[in-house]
Amino acid sequence: MEELLKNKVFATHALAGVGSVALGTAVTYPLDTVKVIIQASSSSNKQLTTIEVFNRIRSFSGSSGLYSGFWWLAAGRTLGVGARFGIYEILTAFYKDGREDNHVHASEALLAGLIAGFAESLITSPFELMKIRAQITSASRIPKLASLTEKVGVAPLIQKLLHRFTPDKKALNYSVGLLSTLTSKHPNMMTALQDYPWMMTGSGKPPSVFSVRKPSEIISLEGWRSLWRGLRSGVVRDSVFSGIFFGTWQSLHRAMLDWKAVGMNPEPRTDDEIGPLSPFGVSVAAGVSGSVAAAASHCFDTAKCRSQCIVLPKFLSMERKLLKWTTPGRRFERCTGIHPADRNLLFRGIGLRMACSGMASFIMVGSYFLAVNHLA
Incomplete structure (x- = not known):
């Protein structure tokens, strides 16, 4: 009976987590599509505005074009966010072991988030490649005549x-x-x-990107390794995002607990005596943390997005390997996967990503609490 109850609790939290991630992704996906088009199509002399991107997508693909590649992102984000929070909880359990109040310091949350983001990037990279190719296709004029x-x-x-x-x-x-x-x-x-x-x-x-967007086409032309193209910039992006997200969230959580403890008599000795925080307050903290983390990691997001928009056939990759082609740029750019030609484009669409990440984090955490309370 106890084992059955544990399985039911686990299933409840898993169902609530999947539903919250899907809801947050669905609400913010049009903003993500516009952001990707701005990042991929902008040059040093020209930057598309949000209105221009909306009009371009609607003229080529209709309103449904704003959700091109949605299922790829939904599947990848469900697995990636699950891995991020799961690894974070496992790592922080070691920090809290033996402590009376189960408290986690912001620095510990930052370190655990960096490791969790690394695992998330490895999982979500293939799904993100398919998603970006579909989004670019929705804003591209595809020739109807036979090639x-x-x-x-x-x-x-x-x-x-x-x-x-x-x-x-x-x-x-x-x-x-x-x-x-x-x-x-x-x-x-x-x-x-x-x-x-x-x-x-x-x-x-x-x-062109719209000619190579299906998994079979990508694998046939570019090879299996292309599914993890831009992995360096993706790992840095997700590690920085996850670390700052959990570090900021933990700091805000500590501040809200201290604020709630003000005026309590007797003065609480542990966090358990303070009591749980408001789900709305926790959701707002998650939204703020998501926006801050998105701003800090946006330049690496642009680098990864632009690298995944490049179609690189296998024979060209082999030529580069045989000729011992070295990656251009400074040492920091080579380590993080930033192309030197994109130096002036790294912060394009940062406002859209901050809004998208903040809204998604707020919706995911808030809907998760509501779903758990309802199902439990």
């Missing part, structure tokens, strides 16, 4: 490497012109060059 790749006969291997790619005929003809001075016994130089993917691409430009 030139389908019209021009190419080798089966090249058709796999250059999925839905339109060959640059001008660049290919220019390459043939450069090589025409060489002695060759091949009767048809043009056909021979079409067997090489780097010649077919001409300038080396990869396919």
Whole structure:
């Protein structure tokens, strides 16, 4: 009977957690879509406004385009947030062990959050890649005509490497012109060059994002490792976000407990004597913590978003590996996955992310408390 009761309590909290994460994600997802479009499409000379992004998405995909890729994010965030809070609770249990009031210091919460964010990033990275590709597609004009790749006969291997790619005929003809001075016994130089993917691409430009957005297409063209593209910036982003989120939340929680204890007679010796805090107050603290953490980690979010919007075929990755291509930028940029070309773009959309993260944290914590109280 006791074991059955424990299973019921666990199922209640798990159901409440999944529902709260899904609700928070659904409410704030349009803001996340606009933020991603601004981060991915902005250049150093031009930045799209929120109204322009809304109009662009509605003209290309309709109102439903604001929720493109929602299920990918919902699935990834459910697993990621569950891992974040689960690992945080496990780590803080060691800190609280032996303490009379089960108190966790802000520095301890920060350290536990850093570790929890690392695990969250590993879990959510593939889901986030699919989500971002779907969001970019919702704001892109997809050509309806058949691509030139389908019209021009190419080798089966090249058709796999250059999925839905339109060959640059001008660049290919220019390459043939450069090589025409060489002695060759091949009767048809043009056909021979079409067997090489780097010649077919001409300038080396990869396919568009909307051409490679399904899991099977991404794995076939870019390989399994592409699912974790931008992992360095993602790990730093999620670690910083999770650490600052839990550290700020713990500090606010301590401040609210001290405020509630003012005027109590006799003076409480432990937090248990103060009593539980208001669910609304805890939700507000979570929302503020989420906004602060989003602001602190936003530059790494932009770096990860822009890296996941790049289609990098496997043969180009192999060329870079064989040529021992070094990542450009300073040491800090190389360690954190920030491209030097994005230095002036790292804080684009920071207001939207702060609003999105704050609202999502407030809704998730508040709806979790309501669901637990209702189900219990």
